[in-house]
Structures are given as C-alpha cells and as structure tokens.
Amino acid sequence: MSYERFLADDPVVVTAALTGGIHGKEANPNLPETPEEIGKAAAAAEEAGAAIVHVHARTDNGERAFSTARFQEIDDAIRRYADDVVIQHTTGATAAPTEKRHRSLRTDPPPEMASLDMGPLNRYDRLTSENTIATIDALYDEMADRGIKPEMEVFNDGHLNEVHGLLDRRDLGDLPYATLIFGPGTLTRPRPRNLLNAVDNLPEGALFNTLGFGRHQLPFATMGILLGGNVRVGLEDNVYYRQGELAESNAQLVERVVRVADELGREVVTPDQARDVLGL
Amino acid sequence: MTCPYLSYRTSADSESFDEARAYCGAAERFVQPMRADICNDRFELDHAEDCGIYVEHASDDPDVSDPAVSTTAGGDS
Numbered sequence: 186m187s188y189e190r191f192l193a194d195d196p197v198v199v200t201a202a203l204t205g206g207i208h209g210k211e212a213n214p215n216l217p218e219t220p221e222e223i224g225k226a227a228a229a230a231e232e233a234g235a236a237i238v239h240v241h242a243r244t245d246n247g248e249r250a251f252s253t254a255r256f257q258e259i260d261d262a263i264r265r266y267a268d269d270v271v272i273q274h275t276t277g278a279t280a281a282p283t284e285k286r287h288r289s290l291r292t293d294p295p296p297e298m299a300s301l302d303m304g305p306l307n308r309y310d311r312l313t314s315e316n317t318i319a320t321i322d323a324l325y326d327e328m329a330d331r332g333i334k335p336e337m338e339v340f341n342d343g344h345l346n347e348v349h350g351l352l353d354r355r356d357l358g359d360l361p362y363a364t365l366i367f368g369p370g371t372l373t374r375p376r377p378r379n380l381l382n383a384v385d386n387l388p389e390g391a392l393f394n395t396l397g398f399g400r401h402q403l404p405f406a407t408m409g410i411l412l413g414g415n416v417r418v419g420l421e422d423n424v425y426y427r428q429g430e431l432a433e434s435n436a437q438l439v440e441r442v443v444r445v446a447d448e449l450g451r452e453v454v455t456p457d458q459a460r461d462v463l464g465l
Numbered sequence: 466m467t468c469p470y471l472s473y474r475t476s477a478d479s480e481s482f483d484e485a486r487a488y489c490g491a492a493e494r495f496v497q498p499m500r501a502d503i504c505n506d507r508f509e510l511d512h513a514e515d516c517g518i519y520v521e522h523a524s525d526d527p528d529v530s531d532p533a534v535s536t537t538a539g540g541d542s
Contacts, residue, residue, distance in 0.1 A: 210482060211495040246473075246484035248498045279499065280515075281508050309500070310517040312510075 187384050187393065190413025196452040198415040198459045199442060200237040200394060201230035201435045205421025206275065207308075209247035213424035213431045218247045220255075224262025229436035230419070231270040234443035236459035237298065238263065239273045239336075239417065242289070251278060251285040257292045269456045271465065273298035273336060276324050279314040283323070290327050297465050299328055300364075301335040303344035303351070306371035321347065325355055334465055336394070337363040341373045345386045352388055360464040361391045364417060367405055368398030375401040380408055392463065398422050406442045410449050418442050468512035468519055471504040491522035 203226045204217050217226040227238040240259055242250040260272055274289035274296040290299055301324055302316040328335050335357070337348050348363055365383045367375035373383065375397055387393055395409025395416050396402075402423040406416040418438040426432040426441075443453050454462060470492075473485035480495060487501035488494070496504065503516045512519045 207497055207499045209486075209498045211480065211486065211497065243498065246482070246486050246498075248487070248501050280502065280510050309503075309515075311515045312503075 187387075187413035188411075191411055191449075191451065192413075194450065194452070195413060196454040196458060196462060197410055197446050198237065198394070198454055198462055199235045199439060199446075200239055200273065200415070200417040200419075201227070201233075201235035201439050202239040202396075202417055202419035202421035203227060203230065203435050204241050204243065205419075206241040206243070206249045206277065207421075208424065209243070211247075213420060215432065215434055216420045216424065217435070218243045219245055220258040220262040223259050224264075224266040226435050227263040227270055228266035228268070229434060230439050231267045231456070233436040233439035234453045235270065235435075235439045236454050236456045237271040237273050238267075239275065239300065239419070239421065240296075241275045241277075241421070249278070249281070251281060251288050253288045253291045256289045256296075260292050260296070271298060271456050271459055272296045273300065275300045277302050277314065277338075279308045280312055283320050286320070286324060287327055290324075290331055290333060295331040295333050297460075298334045298336050298463075299324075300338050301325060301328070302338045302340070303347040303363075304340065306340045318347070318350070321351060322354065325351065329355070334362065334463060337361065338366060339363050339383065340366045341371055342379075342383065342386070345383060348391075349388055358464060359390065361388060362394065362463055363387060363391055364394040364396050365409075365414075366396045366398070367401055372398065375405065377408060380405065380412070384412055384414070396422060400425070400428065402438070403441065403445075407445050407449075410442075410446050410451055416442055416446075467506055468504045468516065470519065470522065471501075471512075489518060491526075492518050 217223045242255040244250050276286045278286045393414045395414045397405030409416050419435045470490040472488050474488045487496050489496045503510045
C-alpha cells in the first residue's frame with residue numbers, strides 16, 4: 186500500500202522538530218529554546234522545505250514549560266518570522282500532571298496539529314511517560330473539539346495496537362496520521378525490517394511519518410521516503426549532522442532530507458499542499 | 466527541597482550560556498532540561514527516588530548522607 190504511494194509520485198511532507206523537551210543547548214548550542222529563537226528556526230526550516238514545525242515550549246534557560254501563554258508566545262514568533270508553516274504542538278510531558286498536557290491545545294488560534302503519544306515509554310532509568318488510554322482519549326477529545334489534527338506518535342509496536350484501538354473508539358476521519366518512531370530504550374529497534382513491519386500494521390488508509398532518533402534519522406527518513414511515507418527531522422531528535430559533527434541548525438537537517446527526496450523523485454510539499462495531503 | 470547537587474550556573478569548564486542552567490555537582494556537568502525537573506522536585510518528582518545520578522552518589526557522599534542536608538530525611542522517600 187505505502188510503496189504504491191512512492192510509485193505514484195505522491196508528495197512528501199517534511200516536519201521539522203525544532204526544539205523538543207529533553208535535551209537543550211547543553212547538547213547542541215544551535216538548538217533553539219526561546220520563542221524568538223524558535224520563531225526564526227521555524228522560518229529557516231520552512232524556507233528549507235519543512236511544511237510542519239513540531240514545537241515544545243521552554244523557559245528562557247531551556248527548561249520545560251507547559252503554559253498556554255508560553256505556547257502562544259512561540260506561535261506568535263513563528264507567525265512573525267515564518268510564512269505559512271503548519272504549527273504542531275506537543276502534548277507530551279513525562280512526569281508532569283495530565284492537566285498540563287492540555288494547555289498547548291488552548292492557544293488562539295489553536296495549533297493545526299498536535300502530537301498524541303500512543304502509550305507508555307521509559308525515560309532515563311527511573312521515569313516512565315505513562316500515556317494511559319484515558320489520557321490519550323482525553324487529549325484526543327480536546328483536539329477534536331478544537332479542530333486539531335492528531336499526530337499519533339508510535340514509539341513501539343504495542344502502540345500500533347493503541348492506534349487501532351483509538352480508531353475503534355473515535356472517528357478520526359479519512360486520513361489518520363501516525364509517526365513511526367525508532368531508536369533506543371522502549372522504542373522499536375531501529376532496523377529496516379521493523380519499519381516495514383510497522384507500515385504493514387498501520388490501519389488501512391493511514392498516512393505515516395518516519396522518525397529515527399540520533400544516527401538513525403537520515404537512514405530512516407530515506408527509507409520512509411522510499412516506502413511512500415513522510416519524514417520528520419530536527420534537533421529534537423538528533424543533534425548531529427554526521428558522526429562527531431553537531432548540526433548547525435534545524436534547516437541544515439531539513440535541507441539534507443529535501444535533497445534525498447528530490448533524488449528519489451518525490452516532491453516536497455509546501456505548507457498549503459501539506460494541508461491538502463493531511464486533510465487539515 | 467531540591468537536590469543538594471543542583472546549582473544554577475552560566476558557565477562550567479568550556480561551556481557557557483546566556484541564562485543560568487541546571488548544573489549537577491555529582492555528574493559535574495550541565496544536565497538536560499528534563500532532568501532539571503527531577504533536580505527541582507517539580508510536579509511529584511523526587512530526586513532521591515527518580516534520579517539515578519543522585520542515588521549513585523548520595524550513598525558515598527557524607528555531606529549528602531548527613532540527615533541535616535539529606536532530602537531523604539524523615540523517611541518519606
């Protein structure tokens with residue numbers, strides 16, 4: 186099913202995960218943290234070919250922030266600097282109260298998309314991000330009320346069952362959208378056959394996004410493009426351009442994956458085209 | 466109570482930042498922002514339970530194992 190999208194020359198949507206909420210400038214000083222920095226990084230990523238920017242909020246010293254006001258500041262900065270990029274907020278928040286996870290959905294206007302973590306995963310050696318079914322449903326319901334499209338984040342194969350479960354419980358429309366994530370720890374092991382398996386187990390008609398952490402970012406993005414999927418790159422998921430060389434910017438990572446898509450014959454969409462592709 | 470190893474600094478070794486960031490005196494490095502939530506015991510996090518760095522160092526550190534400064538004093542962790 187998905188490879189047919191490649192053969193049909195379906196376009197590819199590139200998401201830039203600009204900042205994240207785990208590591209910060211201590212990992213790569215080029216990682217944007219303040220609203221101003223995130224706004225400028227969004228504009229550069231859009232210019233490089235990203236149609237969507239995935240956004241977390243931070244305080245000025247890089248620590249995690251969850252307030253609607255901080256997300257609003259970031260969105261205002263993105264709209265000030267970028268042209269028309271699709272804004273996707275996180276609702277992830279390991280160890281923070283569930284109520285805080287709803288706050289990113291309450292900006293004015295709401296984000297066009299928001300992430301929805303589809304199940305539990307471990308953090309460090311003593312934390313777990315729980316993501317219960319009740320939490321998933323509550324976040325989804327508020328997204329639905331506000332017209333926000335969920336980006337279902339599938340950290341391992343068990344979460345694929347939860348995608349099917351959510352589709353059984355709720356009507357997600359014609360184009361459910363899931364990000365298949367590969368990396369260390371609780372995540373699916375980053376091996377090519379595991380990507381093939383995950384794609385095969387998606388619900389009928391679902392669109393997918395491909396995300397490899399760290400050194401797996403480029404090979405998994407490339408495989409995702411070949412399999413008719415979409416891709417996510419950015420400093421949230423990978424701070425290096427190549428082994429031992431820190432990335433200069435999110436835009437640098439976007440530029441590279443755009444070149445790969447171009448070589449493989451898949452057009453990279455503009456934000457407006459992405460809205461059509463994803464049914465926003 | 467925050468972790469006794471936590472301080473906020475703008476520089477250490479060759480690293481420097483505009484804003485003071487969470488620095489772990491046990492690991493002797495700036496920590497990830499998400500780890501700073503543990504260091505500060507934010508939400509319901511408790512560095513004495515949730516931080517592997519603290520657990521590893523505290524048992525060997527007489528200053529930290531002193532009940533006068535230990536965050537585990539009182540037996541509530």
